[in-house]
Amino acid sequence: MKKLEVVSFLRGYAIFTIILMHLVHPATKGFLNTAASFGGGGVHVFILVSGFGLYLSHLRKPATYPEFMQKRFSRVYLPYLLVLPLFVIFYYLQYGAFDLTTLLSHVFLFKMFDHTLDTSYAYSLWFISTIIQFYLCWPVIIRLFKGKWGLPLALVISLAWATLVGVLGKENDRAWNSCFLQYLWEFVAGMKLAELYHRSPERVRVPGWGILLVGAVVGMALTGVTGKVGGIFKLYNDIPSLLGYLSLALIIYKLSIPFVNHFFLFTDKIGYEWYLVHGLAFLALRHPFYDIMPIPLALLACWAVSYMVAMLFSRVLTVLGIKKRAVAGINEKTNHP
16 A cells, blocks of 8 residues: 555545535435535545544644744635636626625625625535634644544534534534534544654554444444434534444445555545536536436536546646645645635
8 A cells, every 4th residue: 555545535535425425415315415415424525534634734734823824825725716706607607696795795704604605606615614714723722632632522512513413403504513513523633643643653553354344334324323313413413423434434445446545546636626516517518418418427527527627727727826736645735725
């Protein structure tokens, strides 16, 4: 296994399943729709590996907070700004609609405090608010959650926040249920793995088949039950969702099917760009493609076009100097959120 290749695989796999869910959900019902929902667990893995990558970089080469924010915002915020005009143009041409408040909420990020703004343009853009909240709180996070009690403390905070969201009846409000505090324990868990890897790389390895199979079955079963019950119970399904999703992803990785692994490793290199453009691509292409081809073929076409647009966008960012040439794995120069 190449050094930290599995981290790149997990990011690529997570982005793929999240986007697949966004593609399939509007066009399906029943079992297929429910099965696609499992792809949403990729958010938990992505936050886990984000905590791992950022903290590993910090341990290897600490940066000042201004330096950290400059790197994060140039990698995450600037590409986001470049995509926003495309959404504005699409909504104006398609619906004759333009709302200055909506645009400014994305530019200045106050959308993270309003559910209707946070999910405007494309529902998937809520994640930008969440990951930037982690960046804004980075100095506090690395100071507060160091040491052996860091992860238990983060878990208590996340569970307390989930409980508060439920008590207030905000479980369906993205500004509340996707606040960074909801996912804090996953981010800190990634930091703890980075800490362990930094001290003793040989101790961080992919678990055996038995552990992964049990984790996948138990995690997916509990996730399915909480998803079926719905309501406030969905606020507490992050733990089984991460367990089941991560276990299944690692099983696929350990199978070592060359084409599959290479595809997800390459997807990692353009993953953030794909996440930014896929919502717009699906909005623009879904109905025209539905009119001229069967739905399964239309979905495949939407997916393929969005992937190609992401590759083009990644190339543009590289040419502009916003993005460095991607490499598999994580190192001090990691260019992922």
